[in-house]
Amino acid sequence: MRVILFTNSHWSIPLMIRLEEQKLLAGIVLTDFDHEANITIKAFAEAKEVPLQRVSREELKSDSFTTWLEELSPELGICLTFPYKIPEQVFTVPQYGIVNLHFGAFPEYGGADPLFWVLKNGERTATLSYQQMNEKIDGGPELMREQLSIFPGENYGLLGARLSQLAASSIERLFEKVTTPKTDDTGQAPVNLYKRPTQQELTIDWQNQTSDQIEALVNAANPVYGGAITYFRGAMIWILEVSPANVSNSALLGPGSIVHADQQNGVFVLCSDYRYLRLNIIKTPECILTGGKLAALGLKSGEKLGLNAVSSKQPKILV
The missing domain is CATH 3.10.25.10 (Formyl transferase, C-terminal domain)
Structure with a gap:
């Protein structure tokens, strides 16, 4: 299964390493953001001679990017912490489409940063959802899910790291799911799309919060x-x-x-x-x-x- 990985975060590194070790990593697509995680991923790709493209939001829609992707002949795309909306002409290139790995349960925790809201809302379980992407934001059918119990006092960074390890360890199960003929492709219930927290939502209300x-x-x-x-x-x-x-x-x-x-x-x-x-x-x-x-x-x-x-x-x- 040749995989193209769309990412923008260090949370994709365990999965990226596992795919490369198994000689399944066809290429990596990074955003044009300059931050430590992207610098690390770029260095890894260069050391392992993995094809890599850094794209802006507009470049993602270009014919030249689609051509580059087609030349790699990926069978599956995996999107993990990739902030740009992927256009239809891109997610139809891989044979089995592109699967979004989302750190929240659908339909309760859609949106840009579900992990923040999972922790803020005091949930006891974190969910890694695998969703077939389509033209709707967080609107495709869910293929499978994995869950972790949240440790008392666990913060965003630690929980995200554990979910990223879970993503790497469950990749074979995902391959089985995407290659199995689907009997129901009706999608899911309307998704609650959480936005990133505002400054007010990040501020402690000592008078009212327990x-x-x-x-x-x-x-x-x-x-x-x-x-x-x-x-x-x-x-x-x-x-x-x-x-x-x-x-x-x-x-x-x-x-x-x-x-x-x-x-x-x-x-x-x-x-x-x-x-x-x-x-x-x-x-x-x-x-x-x-x-x-x-x-x-x-x-x-x-x-x-x-x-x-x-x-x-x-x-x-x-x-």
Whole structure:
């Protein structure tokens, strides 16, 4: 099975390596974005002498790209984290079409970044869906799916890495599915197309979100969105990791209040459900640091996090 791989992310690397080891990788299609993952994939292709094309959104529609693809004679296309809509004249070139590997269950989690919403919504299971592509965004029939249990506290990056390994290990099962005659090609129910989160959706609402919801948001935003957003002393900061905590003898304070802070134990914050979270890793405009380090730099119990917690007497920077 000669495979052409469409990608834009390091999450495709385990699959790419497995296909190349089995001499099944006919070629790679990358976006024209310049980032670390694409540089790594390009270097791999050059070292292994795998044909590679970097394309813009418009170049993907060109006759020259279609001709290049036809000359490779792929039997199957696989799309993993490829952000451009693939035109019909492209996904009809491979004998068995192009299959999209999607990190979310259909029809609940369609759209550009399902993994963020799976984690933010507190799901206990992550799904890797294999969908035959057609002219509709996330609208083709589902061929198969694989699932993983989400570990407590697992973040976006770790879960994505495990799903990418699952994609590589299940490729033979996909080959069996695409070569089996289909008895039903009616597609699926209307898909819920989630968009990428806005700044507001990435911002912690201390007054209304529970400790579980805040932890889920923090995990969903790490690392791809730089963490969940909050405000402290007038500055935007990002929380990258939290953990549930027990606090005894805390003062009667409102949600978002820092109820304890010291260098040894770190920083503890009260949530709307009157449970507590320990802030393990925080990013400020100046640096990334632990909660204990932030306490050592002068953060005090009784201070508050959030947009409405700014005092004119407080300094406007953290470090």
